[in-house]
Amino acid sequence: MKYYYSYEAFRKDTCSLTKEVQSFEPEAIVGIARGGLTLAHAMAESLNVREVQTLRTELYDVSCKRKSITLFGTCSFKNVQRVLVVDDIADSGETLQAIMLFLQKEFPSVEFTSATLFYKSTSIYKPDFWIHEAKEWIEFFWEADFKI
Amino acid sequence: MKYYYSYEAFRKDTCSLTKEVQSFEPEAIVGIARGGLTLAHAMAESLNVREVQTLRTELYDVSCKRKSITLFGTCSFKNVQRVLVVDDIADSGETLQAIMLFLQKEFPSVEFTSATLFYKSTSIYKPDFWIHEAKEWIEFFWEADFKI
Numbered sequence: 001m002k003y004y005y006s007y008e009a010f011r012k013d014t015c016s017l018t019k020e021v022q023s024f025e026p027e028a029i030v031g032i033a034r035g036g037l038t039l040a041h042a043m044a045e046s047l048n049v050r051e052v053q054t055l056r057t058e059l060y061d062v063s064c065k066r067k068s069i070t071l072f073g074t075c076s077f078k079n080v081q082r083v084l085v086v087d088d089i090a091d092s093g094e095t096l097q098a099i100m101l102f103l104q105k106e107f108p109s110v111e112f113t114s115a116t117l118f119y120k121s122t123s124i125y126k127p128d129f130w131i132h133e134a135k136e137w138i139e140f141f142w143e144a145d146f147k148i
Numbered sequence: 149m150k151y152y153y154s155y156e157a158f159r160k161d162t163c164s165l166t167k168e169v170q171s172f173e174p175e176a177i178v179g180i181a182r183g184g185l186t187l188a189h190a191m192a193e194s195l196n197v198r199e200v201q202t203l204r205t206e207l208y209d210v211s212c213k214r215k216s217i218t219l220f221g222t223c224s225f226k227n228v229q230r231v232l233v234v235d236d237i238a239d240s241g242e243t244l245q246a247i248m249l250f251l252q253k254e255f256p257s258v259e260f261t262s263a264t265l266f267y268k269s270t271s272i273y274k275p276d277f278w279i280h281e282a283k284e285w286i287e288f289f290w291e292a293d294f295k296i
Contacts, residue, residue, distance in 0.1 A: 007155045011293050018296050031185070033200040034192050041185035046294035052181040053221060054202045073201060073224065145159050146194035148166050 003136040004144060005117075013117050013131045014039060018046045020129045024113050026084035030055055030075060032099060035088035038142055039117065043086060051080070055102075057095045069098045077110055085114045089134055093123030100125070151284040152292060153265075161265050161279045162187060166194045168277045172261050174232035178203055178223060180247060183236035186290055187265065191234060199228070203250075205243045217246045225258055233262045236288060238278065241271030248273070 021043070028051035031040025037054065044052045056072040077083065085103065090096050096114060103112050118138060119130035169191070176199035179188025185202065192200045204220040225231065233251065238244050244262060251260050266286060267278035 014294055015296050018294065022296070034189055034198065037179070037189035037192075037200060038186045041182055041189075042290055042294045044182050044185075045290050046296055050182065050206075051204065051220070052185060052202060054179075054200060056199065058198070072199070076221065142190055142193050146162055146166065146190045148163050148170070148194055 002139045005138050005140045007141045014042045017115055017131050018043050021115050026082050027080045028083045030085045032087040036086045039086050055099055069094055082111050087116050089118040090116045090123040090127050091120050093125035097125035150287045153286050153288045155289045162190045165263055165279050166191050169263050174230050175228045176231045178233045180235040184234045187234050203247055217242055230259050235264050237266040238264045238271040238275050239268050241273035245273035
């Protein structure tokens, strides 16, 4: 069973998430592509953050037992101390974990905080902020509403 | 007078724009931050393009008569021949023109096509694809719907 996550639900949840994250006062936002892009855009508008960047990962099956994660893109922070990293969902958590480790290693003087709309209790990475625990398969409106 | 551009109008227009762009068969999408990010996400889902990157510009008033445009971020294309560049609106057109020139110069072997939802007849740059001519000031839903 798929649970359809509408724009209206997203609007409400994004406002809640933004309120929670607000005190962190991010100067830049990294949206994880593709799932985190609409959220990154909305939160950037809401928090009046002009600087939005993206990163992307791909998960490859190296063998039956082992998976390898590859990160695409890079970030650049100039005079930035606090960065918010957003994605739609921490599902397996592998993407977010890899990206947070990469960013913290690459930019040791920057403080990173993560936020997602959904979080699965089985995720290996727990975001600093999240709104709902995901118990079903979620079909986000950006996956469903633009079929041509 | 501001014209409120709702999610529902965006959904309809994005489907139309995607249908027009479809035959170009982009392998990557560049979304211009911030305005083009939600559109880039939606079109990437619709066209099944995994690779989404962002660029950002800032316009500075250098003197009363002269403006200087600065580009932030960079792109990286590997085994990619066709890239779609999207933004919400070609208003003055300066951002899109600067970004298209930068990309064409930086990646001479890649073919770039541009698409926006709105286009102003006074823009110095005309996108390859656009849906509406903008005659009023548009307030996009991402600017209006996430106020906290």
